[in-house]
Amino acid sequence: MSGAKLLSCETRFRGRIVTGNIEVVELPNGQRVTLDIIRHPGGAAVVAIDADRRVCLLRQYRHAIDGWITELPAGKLEPGEPPLVTAQRELVEEAGVHAAHWDALGSVVSSPGVLTEAVHLYLATGLAPARQQPEAGELFEVRWLPLGDACRDVLAGDISDAKTCVGLLRAAARLGMSGDVTCAADRQRPGR
16 A cells, blocks of 8 residues: 545645644545644754763653643754754754764654644753853753653653654663663552
């Protein structure tokens, strides 16, 4: 089976970042469906690990959830901008560091039934200070936490942002720490 065939598209909303469409498609099995689709340019997020194996996390205020959430440094892809360039820019702007080494950790989609956004994940090491340049309208605090502790927070449900959860666990696996993280999470479960 190949991909779906777009039969019609009606844009109902065009914002600064996203577009909201009603799309009629023919699925690979021939069935016609009408879908609400939010088109987003995508983004990039960074798991920045320092020499002490601490990860940079942001405690950021997000109006959409009416509160504070723990996230990786991340941002939206600009038109024509490769994801790695976005990740490098966001790490400097938000964390105030740049990295000598970059490894791709794949991407994550948070709600593929309605949202086209894919966030490209990167592991950044070899960190050095840079001048932090947060964008207007961003409200966050930078925190450095041992990577193992951050992963345990993911497994305990204390970190809930999808890109952050996936990024932290993939970075731990890449760095050979996944066994330590899951064993520690098992010890934290009630009844153990």
